[in-house]
Amino acid sequence: MQAWLARIREDRAALQRSYVALLALSLRLAQKAEVLRRQKHFRSGLREASNLLWGSQKPLDLMELHDWLTADMAALEAAWAEVWVSGDAEGIRLSNDVVDGFSNVMEAAMQTSGKRDMQDEDDLMQALRQFAEARRLLALHVRRVMKARPREVELFTDASAAVQQGAG
Numbered sequence: 001m002q003a004w005l006a007r008i009r010e011d012r013a014a015l016q017r018s019y020v021a022l023l024a025l026s027l028r029l030a031q032k033a034e035v036l037r038r039q040k041h042f043r044s045g046l047r048e049a050s051n052l053l054w055g056s057q058k059p060l061d062l063m064e065l066h067d068w069l070t071a072d073m074a075a076l077e078a079a080w081a082e083v084w085v086s087g088d089a090e091g092i093r094l095s096n097d098v099v100d101g102f103s104n105v106m107e108a109a110m111q112t113s114g115k116r117d118m119q120d121e122d123d124l125m126q127a128l129r130q131f132a133e134a135r136r137l138l139a140l141h142v143r144r145v146m147k148a149r150p151r152e153v154e155l156f157t158d159a160s161a162a163v164q165q166g167a168g
Contacts, residue, residue, distance in 0.1 A: 018082035025076040033109035094138040101131030
């Protein structure tokens with residue numbers, strides 16, 4: 001009986017670690033999306049061509065970019081798979097929403113010009129708001145199913161709450 005209870009506790013702890021990894025890694029990847037958006041501005045046009053020509057800047061290496069994104073993506077996918085295998089239906093749905101939200105942030109970041117401040121990029125801001133809400137809902141679900149105390153808390157900081165209010 002004790003071995004069975006220990007196994008249940010270990011499984012719950014592994015699932016909780018997967019949820020935490022999913023939340024953390026999706027945020028890290030969304031931040032990388034913003035870096036890529038800014039790179040579009042700084043690494044384009046005549047300035048980029050002249051910097052490459054004179055050797056003051058190395059060319060963008062797509063394999064380095066791939067590796068930069070893949071390390072976090074692989075860990076995110078492993079956490080997501082663990083949720084799919086061990087999570088409940090609501091946790092799986094909310095995890096899918098977080099991954100979809102991150103994907104929407106990446107897509108919006110790649111479609112923006114990178115020349116204006118982020119507040120001016122409506123599609124990106126909307127994607128970020130939806131992503132933040134998906135992360136919040138997943139975190140609250142995890143707190144409920146893992147019986148964390150207190151279960152209902154305000155997760156956003158003052159700054160992020162202001163961004164959320166701008167969505168409504």
